[in-house]
Amino acid sequence: MNKLTKKDMLDIAREMMNMKREWHENPNNEDLSFLIQQIYLSIENELEAAAYYKALAKIAPNQFAAEMLSEFADDERGHAYQFQKAYERLTGNPYKPPTEFEFEFELEADDYEEYLESRILDETADFKKYKNFYLMTNNPYLRDIFFDAMHDDSCIC
Numbered sequence: 001m002n003k004l005t006k007k008d009m010l011d012i013a014r015e016m017m018n019m020k021r022e023w024h025e026n027p028n029n030e031d032l033s034f035l036i037q038q039i040y041l042s043i044e045n046e047l048e049a050a051a052y053y054k055a056l057a058k059i060a061p062n063q064f065a066a067e068m069l070s071e072f073a074d075d076e077r078g079h080a081y082q083f084q085k086a087y088e089r090l091t092g093n094p095y096k097p098p099t100e101f102e103f104e105f106e107l108e109a110d111d112y113e114e115y116l117e118s119r120i121l122d123e124t125a126d127f128k129k130y131k132n133f134y135l136m137t138n139n140p141y142l143r144d145i146f147f148d149a150m151h152d153d154s155c156i157c
Contacts, residue, residue, distance in 0.1 A: 031136055031137075032090075034136075035090075035133060035136060035137060035142070036087065036090050036091060038129075038133060039083050039086055039087045039090070039133075040087055040095070042079075042080075042083050042129075042149075043080050043083045043084055043087065043095055043097075044080075044097060044098065045126070046076045046077070046079045046080035046083065046149075047076070047077070047080045047097075047103065048103045049073075049076040049119075049122070049126075050073040050074075050076035050077045050080065051073075051102070051103035051104070051105065052103070052105055052115075052119065053069045053070070053072040053073035053076060053119070054069075054070065054073045055104075055105035055106075055107050056069045056107060056112070056115055056116070056119070057069035057070045057073065058107075059107050059108070059109040059112055060112070061109075061112065075152045079145075079148070079149045079152065082145045082148065082149075083095075083145065083149075086141070086142060086145055089141075123153045124153075126149070126153045127150055127153040127154050130146045130147075130149045130150035130153065131146075131150050133146045134146035134147055134150060
């Protein structure tokens with residue numbers, strides 16, 4: 001993601017405050033309400049994907065594949081963090097996970113390729129989802145977050 005100057009951060013904060021004010025003044029603003037809900041759901045989705053990539057890395061057939069999968073896991077955790085920050089800025093509330101457990105996967109090395117195929121389908125669906133979210137907002141801060149997630153998911157596919 002691009003490095004932001006203090007002025008950029010102030011502009012983003014101002015825009016987020018305007019969005020929040022508009023949302024409170026117009027509770028029928030379904031797009032923003034929907035987007036906030038989807039950001040919340042995306043946090044858990046990204047954390048689950050990160051854990052899955054870590055589990056896949058453990059059964060990878062070679063070091064290169066394991067390192068690549070670990071990088072994918074790091075990307076997914078980064079997306080979750082960005083979504084958490086956006087959720088907190090939009091709602092004024094910290095993200096609270098709906099579940100209190102860690103994602104754990106017991107994967108069999110024999111099914112490694114099947115697991116990868118499944119992840120590619122999931123990443124393709126996520127790419128489309130983030131593209132739609134990107135198009136739903138004109139807010140540069142949110143657009144950057146959705147673009148970053150969309151771009152990374154397209155690289156995995």
